[in-house]
Structure formats: structure tokens, C-alpha cells
Amino acid sequence: MADSTGVPVIVPETPEPVLLGSAMLGAVAGRLHPTLPDAMSAMSRTADRIEPGIGAAIDIHAGKRRVFDLLRRLERDSRAIMATVPGDH
Helix, strand or coil: CHHHHCCCEEEECCCCHHHHHHHHHHHHHCCCCCCHHHHHHHHCCEEEEECCCCCHHHHHHHHHHHHHHHHHHHHHHHHHHHHCCCCCC
16 A cells, blocks of 8 residues: 555554544544544554555556546546436436
């Protein structure tokens, strides 16, 4: 994930990170903690920090992102064209 986003990924010290994240959101919603960063600091510890790679890995992900952006624009344009065509589609 660090390679594809270009930012470091913090790995929490928990076997269930998704459940922990849900608990943090609940703690903020229930006003146990004022902000999500406060809940994160209080409720978790860092097990590892993964830095983005360099070289070919970054180039591959950058290319994939350009393809994704192109396909997203194409899909939006396609919807706009089809919105002008009468009938079920």
C-alpha cells in the first residue's frame, strides 16, 4: 500500500486492525475522544512503519494510476453520452 499511495503506512500492533479502526470511530462518535488522531494515540501502538519503495515499484504504480485516471475519464464521458440517448440502457 505504501508503494501505491506514495506515503508511509503505519501498521498497528493488533491482530484485528479493521475492528480496532471501527472501535476508534465509535469512540470519537461517542465523544470518548475528541478527534480520530486522539483516539488513535490512546487506543493503539505502532508495530511497524512501511516506507514507499523506490525505482521500478514506484514507476509501475504511477503507470497504473495514469491508466486508472484515463479509464475513469472514459467511463464518465461514456455515461454522459448514454444519458443523451433515449431508451433503457
